[in-house]
Amino acid sequence: MLLTGFDAKRLKKLYIWRLIKDHNLLQTLTRVNRPYRDFRYGYVVDFADIRKEFEITNKAYLDELQLELGDEIASYSGLFASKEEIEAEIADIKEKLFRYDLLNSEIFSQQISQMQDRKDVLEVKKALESARNLYNIIRMYGHYELLEAVDFKKLNELYGETSRHLELLNLKEAVESQHDNSNLLNVALENILFQFRKVSEEELIISDQLKDMLRKTREALWGNFDPADPAFVSLYEELKRIFSKNRLDEISQEDMRENIGTLEKLFGRINDLNRKNDFLKMKYGNDAKYARIHKRILENGNITSREFELGELLNGIKIQVDEKILLSERLLDNEPYFKSMVLQMVKSSFEKNGIAFGPESVKYVNDCVTKEYLNQFQGIWA
DSSP, rough: OSSSOOOOOOOOHHHHHSSHHHOOOOOOOOGGOOOOOTOOEEEEEEEOOOOHHHHHHHHHHHHHHHHHHGGGHHGGGOOOOGGGHHHHHHHHHHHHHHTTTSOOOOHHHHHHTOOOHHHHHHHHHHHHHHHHHHHHHHHHTTOGGGGGOHHHHHHHHHHHHHHHHHHHHHHHHHTTTOOTTTOHHHHHHHHHHOOOOOOSHHHHHHHHHHHHHHHHHHHHHHSOOTTTTTTHHHHHHHHHHHHHHHHHHGHHHHHHHHHHHHHHHHHHHHHHHHHHHHHHHHHHTOOOHHHHHHHHHHHHHHSOOOOOHHHHHHHHHHHHHHHHHHHHHGGGOOOOHHHHHHHHHHHHHHTTTTTOHHHHHHHHHHHHHHHHHHHHTTTOOO
């Protein structure tokens, strides 16, 4: 009798003693979901076993939404998320954004502006967009404690910055599709490092440009702090192949132009690798040791696949180890003792961060950490 037109906001408990179906079921349940003071939940005492009917009705409702919204239904699926699902999505967002500075807008802007791969920027934007959507869902459900998990206000600012850079990349793509290499806008937006100039003594000019491009590419490669990285090894081998292919003064103009184009692409890939490495290094206070350790552990693949979890683990270890060394650098003179000391810190950091571990995992992380410290102490650089 009280389903249609009845609105008592303070009603928080509903007793169901007969089976209700379809629209009437949803209408009945919504009697106890009105906002009222500090109430966060409505309660249903079910004597009629409505579970099956609720599943049928809810599925029909979602199917109707699917027909109406099409692919956009994915944007609304979070509206039905549980607290656990929201927490899992927050963890995924942290993982996708781990390598970016989410505290300093200026640094984040610099990081984003260096990215030229549209797909990479789009991934960052999607993660930030998910955070915006989650903020509203968290408030709607009243899970206010989850608002402390990340700085949603800051992420919203970073979303705007990312969107602007993506618009710029979209503009570049639109210009490129015209296939007009003489277009000055294309040159300006692409920010290319080589620009062909038709002047006298053309062959000498091209040769100088090729030598200069080789120098820049080689220097960019040497600027990498992790030569054990498989990506670095691959780039190094490719550069060596170009370098040793022919003497510069013996190749034709056509070969030189081809090599310049190849080097431009290689230079871009090297800079992209260095950029990603620098982002990672910043997560450890610009300590290259821990950026290398981070990558070795990820490559191992048996400890954790979530970078933000690994970051928390390693930063915990870093604080403890650096503190001990600051008090006495002589610890590094006694390698067995140093390894034993770090081992305890590795174990405590695993436990503190709630990451499941076995003896192999602890040993591997300990070996990685101690090797980096001892190499640095002995002047052996990676």
